[in-house]
Amino acid sequence: MAPNSNLLNRQIDDIVKTVLEDTTGDIYMVNPSRDAIEDFVNVAIEYDDLPTVHMLADERTLKEVMDDFIVASNAADLIDAGSLELRTLEEAPENSLFITDESVVAIVHAADRVGGLVADDDEFVEATTETYANRWEDAASFSLRTPPITRVRDTLSDEISPEAEEDFTTILGSLETARGDGDGLDEVTISLLVAARNEALLYDISKWGEDVGIASKATFSRTKTKLEDMGLIDTEKVPIDVGRPRLRLKIGDDRLAEADNGQLATVAQSMLN
Template sequence: MVAGSNLHGESFEEILETVFESAETVLLVDPTGEAVDALTTVTSAASDPPTVRLLADAPLLKDVMDDFVVASSAADHVASGTLSIRTGRGASNTLLVTDSAVWTLLGVGDRVAALGADDEQFVRAVRDTYETRWENADDFDLRTPPLSRIRETLGEEIGQDTRADFDATLEALRNAREARGEFDEVTLTILVAARNDVLLYDISKWGEDVGMASKATFSRTKTTLEDEGLIKTEKVPIDVGRPRLRLKLNEDRFDEVTPAELAAVTLNRAP
């Protein structure tokens, strides 16, 4: 790739993959939600991603980070030091700035383009301008836990079979890109837990400890899924105190109990 040359493709992922091949640092300014999604996807796939800084409008970030897949992946990159996120409007167009080039990102229909410039003085002026705006911007509070920590602790505390089903169901949801942002991660987790006969107490305690949601949210979601006939519970006596509830799928509602079907059920319940 020639620094500053115009780039064309069918997705923002293609543009970012090309830029990542030679960049050591990347500053993405005023992206669309689609561009933020693409950034987390490409960063996850890269074997040696550049250091990335994301400067975006706070309402846009809050909206796009409602998508559990995007938010948990972004949290992974923040935790590793690869990604930093700050809020504030910085440009009238979406800009991608590296040490040697500047691109304006455009999307029209099913095509995207990056219009580039590599004049040294111009690139320096742009970089200096947005470096200053970056320094004056506020950090974005990303409250979703890193996906790697979710997966690791789920396997350790609940069981490797449950983790495997969680991964497979989440992958099925990743593939349904047009509907991906419409699912609820607590619903997904409870359905996966029910497939593996996990106690409600155990999965809700894990979920609260890892930072996914409160025990109360898990309990409310369990009740909703039970009322809809998707899951059922059975009482498990304990030595002291009230019996605990074991989650089980209502197999009368499923043709097959596969992660792919759980993903489909999760999406069909989306508002």
């Protein structure tokens, strides 16, 4: 980053890209907003070789952001790759900060405009880095329980089918959020719709979901019952050699059966609402 090269009239993702592209050493990302965390994850997953980003964030903000499966599962991928570490911030500075080995960038919001104000004085950068390195050492880790999206896709392909993984990926790609709180479908509902579209067994998809860390078998069962009661999916009994018959999942509504993958989420959401 050139000396005094303030990043004005930018979007947060532009500032994130500039910082990541101009830095080879570790980065401290301090007090990021909800939008900044989402934008960072969306940008960072496009890079193959990232420096480690130490994110010090408000715990409540982290919880709210990571309630979105899309953001959380991609963040988990970054953590798995050693490119991201999360800890919680007790006392937040006034602004959000990016601290690199060469500069400190303060993110300033003014109405609908965003700027990155750059300070590159060596003594100031060194003092700021030392301050937040010490706060990092004292900060509590944030436990992200969502599984990495790469693991989710790989295991879904192996344990259910490549077609199911393709459907899952396409549906996620058509959504802005996956929370299940009225703003989007959640990961369990998506998994069951994918299983029904590929006529997988409830036992298989719920075992996969529990093993990979998406949700418990009980949660899958409760969600299956809800979707079945609402007519989105249907089931048929499949006899097995020993024990109770297992249930094969099927799409229960022609509107869902006729929708392509890109439309499936929209149709399902309208039916759930």
